[in-house]
Amino acid sequence: MASNCKIFMLGCVKLVKFFxxxxxxTIIAWSxxxxxxxxxxxxxxxxxxxxxxxxxxxxxxxxxxxxxxQTIFTSPGExxxxxxxxxRNVDELENAETEDAQRQILTRLAKHLPVVCRTMNGCYxxxxxxxxxxxxxxxHCSICGRCILKMDHHCPWVNNCVNFSNYKFFVLFLGWGIxxxxxxxxxxxxxxxRLFKVSMACTFTDTISTLSAEYIxxxxx
Numbered sequence: 365m366a367s368n369c370k371i372f373m374l375g376c377v378k379l380v381k382f383f384x385x386x387x388x389x390t391i392i393a394w395s396x397x398x399x400x401x402x403x404x405x406x407x408x409x410x411x412x413x414x415x416x417x418x419x420x421x422x423x424x425x426x427x428x429x430x431x432x433x434q435t436i437f438t439s440p441g442e443x444x445x446x447x448x449x450x451x452r453n454v455d456e457l458e459n460a461e462t463e464d465a466q467r468q469i470l471t472r473l474a475k476h477l478p479v480v481c482r483t484m485n486g487c488y489x490x491x492x493x494x495x496x497x498x499x500x501x502x503x504h505c506s507i508c509g510r511c512i513l514k515m516d517h518h519c520p521w522v523n524n525c526v527n528f529s530n531y532k533f534f535v536l537f538l539g540w541g542i543x544x545x546x547x548x549x550x551x552x553x554x555x556x557x558r559l560f561k562v563s564m565a566c567t568f569t570d571t572i573s574t575l576s577a578e579y580i581x582x583x584x585x
Contacts, residue, residue: 381507384520385436392432396425399548407555417551428544431536435522438530440505440512448496449473457490473497 399421408414449457453473460466463485470488474497481500482488489498494511498504503515505525514528526534 381520381523385523388432388521392429395544395548399552403552403555421547421551424540424544424547428537428540431533431540432522434533435526435530435537436524438524438533440508440510440525440527441529443494443496443499443502443511443513447477447499448494449490454495463487470497 400418404414404417404421408417453469457466457469460469467485467487470490474488477497477499479488479497479500481498490496491498491504491511493504493509496511498511499513501514502511504511505515505518507518508525512525512527514531516526516531516534518525519534522534522537524530
């Protein structure tokens with residue numbers, strides 16, 4: 365019973381973590397409908413212009429969504445096995461009475477590892493939760509619950525750590541996202557301005573008609 369409850373709670377936590385991703389996905393889906401159906405299908409009259417708009421839009425859309433999906437589902441990867449500390453060495457570290465003794469143990473363990481970064485007091489960086497020496501630029505992510513190679517940050521909008529494994533996809537996602545927004549904005553602007561002018565003209569005509577009717581009514585009164 366307790367294990368079933370724990371599994372249920374973990375499932376709920378995972379679902380909540382995906383809320384920002386679902387929010388972004390909903391915005392993307394809405395932007396697709398608004399551009400393709402409301403703008404191109406219903407408002408663009410020229411066939412050549414419609415084909416041009418849709419062709420470049422779908423290329424941008426596919427690249428944007430592909431890079432987003434890759435950023436979300438690319439695994440953060442694992443710390444190489446040689447960085448993990450054996451149980452005997454873990455006990456040795458925990459039983460060390462002074463900081464100097466811990467430093468000497470960590471120096472001995474990191475002797476043949478490609479590690480340069482150290483803490484402020486000169487010790488090699490050690491993760492007590494993962495029980496491993498941290499490779500350069502790696503950090504422990506409290507959300508993922510493990511050390512992440514070349515960790516930049518944990519991004520809630522992709523529900524993943526931006527790290528060594530998906531950094532390229534994250535940069536592509538940002539780049540294609542900017543291009544996607546700019547493309548929609550610039551191609552929609554002329555139609556938006558035309559709609560705005562028509563709306564203003566209708567409003568002006570209605571205002572003149574109302575004022576004229578009121579003037580005639582006052583003259584008759």
